[in-house]
Amino acid sequence: MQSVSQQLILLEQIADQLRAITLRSDPDRKKELVVARRTLMEQLSLLQKIVESESPGGHDSDFMTEFGRQLAQLRTTTARFQAEWPAVSLDENPSGYAEAAKGAGQSLRGFIAWGYQAIGTS
Numbered sequence: 001m002q003s004v005s006q007q008l009i010l011l012e013q014i015a016d017q018l019r020a021i022t023l024r025s026d027p028d029r030k031k032e033l034v035v036a037r038r039t040l041m042e043q044l045s046l047l048q049k050i051v052e053s054e055s056p057g058g059h060d061s062d063f064m065t066e067f068g069r070q071l072a073q074l075r076t077t078t079a080r081f082q083a084e085w086p087a088v089s090l091d092e093n094p095s096g097y098a099e100a101a102k103g104a105g106q107s108l109r110g111f112i113a114w115g116y117q118a119i120g121t122s
Helices: 002-023 029-054 063-083 096-117
Strands: none
Touching: 002 029, 002 096, 029 096, 063 096
């Protein structure tokens, strides 16, 4: 599952980028946040396609079931966070945004950790 591992690395990089944007105060950060959020969702979709094509044991395996559950949970958490905390919140309520972003970031990092464990790498 080399490609899955590569996608998890990319997700780590996006998580780092999202965290770094949260800590900035420059005017470009909101636009970059929107781009990073979109990139995150695109990478999650790509990861799903890769997992479906490389899944050991086919689509009915325990791995696929758990992957689907983990991914759905992450997508729900991410969508809720993005709806409740749009990019303009970086200016309107920076400390509230930063605190809420911690939870969303932990969900993403938890998914990444699960992914590494599930495919047997770290």
